[in-house]
Amino acid sequence: MIMGKRIKRRHLIQAMGALAINGNLKGFIAGNIYAGDSKQICLPVLNCYSCPGALTSCPIGSLQAVSNHPGFNFSFYVAGLLAVFGILAGRFYCGWLCPFGLLQDLLAKIRKKKIQLKLDRPLRYLKYVILILLVLLLPAILVNQYGIGAPLFCKYICPAGTIQASLPLLLVNSGLRSLVGAIFSWKLLLAILTVVATIFITRAFCRYICPLGAILGIFHPISFYRFGFDATKCIDCGMCAKVCPMGIYPVTEHNSPECIRCRNCINVCPGSAITSSFAGIPITNAKSKAAKRAQDKKTEKA
Numbered sequence: 001m002i003m004g005k006r007i008k009r010r011h012l013i014q015a016m017g018a019l020a021i022n023g024n025l026k027g028f029i030a031g032n033i034y035a036g037d038s039k040q041i042c043l044p045v046l047n048c049y050s051c052p053g054a055l056t057s058c059p060i061g062s063l064q065a066v067s068n069h070p071g072f073n074f075s076f077y078v079a080g081l082l083a084v085f086g087i088l089a090g091r092f093y094c095g096w097l098c099p100f101g102l103l104q105d106l107l108a109k110i111r112k113k114k115i116q117l118k119l120d121r122p123l124r125y126l127k128y129v130i131l132i133l134l135v136l137l138l139p140a141i142l143v144n145q146y147g148i149g150a151p152l153f154c155k156y157i158c159p160a161g162t163i164q165a166s167l168p169l170l171l172v173n174s175g176l177r178s179l180v181g182a183i184f185s186w187k188l189l190l191a192i193l194t195v196v197a198t199i200f201i202t203r204a205f206c207r208y209i210c211p212l213g214a215i216l217g218i219f220h221p222i223s224f225y226r227f228g229f230d231a232t233k234c235i236d237c238g239m240c241a242k243v244c245p246m247g248i249y250p251v252t253e254h255n256s257p258e259c260i261r262c263r264n265c266i267n268v269c270p271g272s273a274i275t276s277s278f279a280g281i282p283i284t285n286a287k288s289k290a291a292k293r294a295q296d297k298k299t300e301k302a
Contacts, residue, residue, distance in 0.1 A: 010096060010262060011105060018099035021045065022053030022164075031173030042078050044085040045098040046212050048158070050165035060158070060212050064139045064151035082212075086219030094206060094213055095245075095260035100160040101206065107195060108202040108245065115200045120247060123208045124258060130157070131211035153211060155183065159191040202245045206260065217257030224279045225261065227254035233273035240265035240274060250274055 021043065024034040033050055042059040049057045062078045085093065094101050108114075117123065130153060139149040154161055166184060170176055197204040206213050229251060240250040243264040248256050250265035254274060266274045276283045 011102065013096055014098070014102035014105070017045075017097040018047075018102055021047050021056060021097075021099060022051060023055050024053045027052030027054075028168055029172065031169055031171075031176075033169075042081050043097075044082060044093040044212065044216060046100045046158075046160045046210060047098070048154075048161040048165040050161065050169070052165070052168050054164075058154075058160075058212075059215075060135055061151060061154050061161075063135055064149075064154060082215050083219065086216045087222060087224065089225040090220040090223035090261060091213055091216045091257070091259060092225055092261040094210075094216065095262035099164065101203070101260070103163070104198045104203050104205060105245065107198045110199045114202055116247070117201065120207075126208050127210055127214040130209060131214045135211045156187065157190060157209070159187070159194040159205065162187045162191040202247065203260070207246060207258070213260075214257075217259075220255055220257045220259065223255075226277055227259070227261075227266070228275040228277060229254050230273050230275065233271040235271055235273075237270060239268045239270070243268050 027034050031052065033052060034055060036055070038055045039049065039057050041056045042062050043056050044059060046060065047054055047056070047058050049061045059078050059082055063075055065075075134153040134157065139152055141149070142152075143149045162184075166187070170180065194205050194209075201207070227250070234251060241248075244250060245262060245264065246258045246260055248258050250259075251274075253259065254265070263276070266272075266276060
């Protein structure tokens with residue numbers, strides 16, 4: 001019961017975050033893209049710049065956009081922001097704020113029985129290959145006669161851009177429909193495959209494809225927001241592994257780059273063996289507080 005309430009609360013926070021990030025609701029009706037000053041801000045979530053409601057920019061799109069300006073090959077501004085976000089909380093944003101993460105969490109509820117790929121672990125390195133090649137390296141190298149590179153990940157792969165931007169814009173803007181071609185058809189196919197994969201493999205996109213998750217995960221070893229484990233309180237029930245959406249073993253991988261800090265493992269642990277802290281200061285969850293109150297009462301009676 002407690003676990004279910006915690007998950008619902010997280011989904012509510014995710015939904016509120018998605019609404020705040022995509023607050024230009026009239027864009028969905030008018031079929032246009034917001035271009036105000038807030039678009040200069042990058043948040044550590046996968047939320048397409050071209051989404052009609054988007055008030056901020058996607059950091060992955062911004063990293064590639066720099067290649068569209070001759071003489072620039074790397075955005076230190078965006079990289080610096082991501083480093084700050086990563087050092088503060090690692091992949092916390094993936095689990096609590098990312099709109100595309102919310103979509104995956106909701107899709108995962110469609111089917112209870114999940115598939116465990118035999119190549120699950122090796123495939124997780126794919127997102128780092130995508131980050132290096134399609135986001136950073138090739139857009140800076142493969143330029144046209146004007147010195148302008150293409151945002152390869154956004155243009156050819158990103159399903160978030162297709163679902164959040166292309167489809168809503170095409171739905172209400174008839175002028176764009178005549179421009180639909182082979183690239184859109186390819187990306188629509190990838191988006192459909194991503195949706196289907198996520199139904200059977202929880203957070204499939206986050207596990208194997210997302211370059212933003214790859215960046216933020218790099219900072220887990222030095223992140224201020226960390227998880228801990230007390231072996232003396234663990235009863236080896238395996239519940240933490242069963243509820244992990246990223247398919248890792250929290251007992252030994254609680255600070256893994258794959259962890260999205262959803263806190264499912266903390267909420268389900270019967271012995272409060274998994275803990276969290278920020279900058280060394282413990283973060284006490286409701287269950288731990290209740291256990292402490294019960295222990296204090298026992299002490300007082302004794």
